[in-house]
Amino acid sequence: MPTSTPLVADALDLHVPVEGALLPDQAVEAYRRALRRGDDWYDTLLAIVARWVAPFEILEGMEHVYLVGGEAFDWLRLAQRLIDAAGDLVPLAETERLLIMGLPPRTETEEDFEHAIGPAKYRAHLNFQYGVVIEELLMLSTEQELLKAGGLTHYGRRNADIAAYEHVYGKPLEELKLLYLQEGGTDVSEEIDLSAMHAFTYWLSKYRLRSMEPARVASDTKKAMQMMARLEGNRARADRAAQAKRRASSISG
Numbered sequence: 001m002p003t004s005t006p007l008v009a010d011a012l013d014l015h016v017p018v019e020g021a022l023l024p025d026q027a028v029e030a031y032r033r034a035l036r037r038g039d040d041w042y043d044t045l046l047a048i049v050a051r052w053v054a055p056f057e058i059l060e061g062m063e064h065v066y067l068v069g070g071e072a073f074d075w076l077r078l079a080q081r082l083i084d085a086a087g088d089l090v091p092l093a094e095t096e097r098l099l100i101m102g103l104p105p106r107t108e109t110e111e112d113f114e115h116a117i118g119p120a121k122y123r124a125h126l127n128f129q130y131g132v133v134i135e136e137l138l139m140l141s142t143e144q145e146l147l148k149a150g151g152l153t154h155y156g157r158r159n160a161d162i163a164a165y166e167h168v169y170g171k172p173l174e175e176l177k178l179l180y181l182q183e184g185g186t187d188v189s190e191e192i193d194l195s196a197m198h199a200f201t202y203w204l205s206k207y208r209l210r211s212m213e214p215a216r217v218a219s220d221t222k223k224a225m226q227m228m229a230r231l232e233g234n235r236a237r238a239d240r241a242a243q244a245k246r247r248a249s250s251i252s253g
Contacts, residue, residue: 022051028085035089042094042105046116049078056195057081065195069202072131073124075117076102077194130221131205132198137231138224139164168220169208176204 016022016030027048034044055067059081066078076099083095094105114122142164165173177188180203188200209217 020051021053022048024052024054024057027052028082031082031086032089035086041086041090042098043116045079045082046113048082049075050117050121052078062193063195065198067124068128068132068195068198071124072128072198072202073121074128074132074198075121075125128202131202134221134224134228135201135205135208137227138168138220141223141227142167169204170211176207179207 014025014029016026016033022030031044031048035041055070056063056065064077064081066074068074080099083090083099097103098105117125143160146160146163146167162173165171165176169176180188180200183203185200185203186196188196208220212220
């Protein structure tokens with residue numbers, strides 16, 4: 001009789017509670033078991049996310065932070081963690097659309113999403129959206145404005161990246177990095193991982209809220225939202241084009 005590998009044996013022996021909090025290994029195994037039963041991959045993903053309790057993990061020597069600054073929930077990073085662990089048990093095309101473009105496999109409202117992951121995680125998800133995503137979009141919009149105003153003779157891409165910090169936050173990047181350190185942040189060097197960059201960005205969003213005039217905060221947030229709308233419009237057009245191409249291929253085939 002063939003024997004199980006240690007990894008399979010460990011999975012078989014792992015206790016996975018039917019309800020309540022799940023530690024990372026339990027969550028991964030609960031997801032795999034549900035998928036093997038034939039449960040819907042997205043519904044199950046959200047159900048596992050709702051039960052996940054670890055704010056971060058160390059995987060293969062790399063830190064994966066899901067709760068940035070103890071307040072902002074990066075749910076798509078957790079989704080990628082679970083999807084990667086599921087391997088070929090999940091549909092590649094649908095999971096790529098979720099992870100790359102943020103598009104779920106079906107239309108859902110914000111209320112549906114909140115109900116699926118729970119109100120506490122949903123509030124933390126909004127913290128991430130407004131404290132990290134919006135801040136990144138504001139920086140992107142500002143960089144584009146600098147490039148357009150100065151031209152490549154004045155601002156190269158690298159210079160625009162750096163100059164945007166002073167335009168948005170009123171202080172040069174080096175000074176902002178020092179303030180971040182003084183307030184308990186980590187060293188922000190040129191080579192930092194995604195988790196560290198998200199933490200710095202989240203701190204910047206709070207700095208902007210407390211240091212800028214309310215009218216300026218509102219104006220900058222509106223600018224970031226407009227950038228999001230433009231990007232989502234482009235994404236929707238690209239997605240429709242890809243779907244049309246697939247339909248055409250099916251018809252011709």
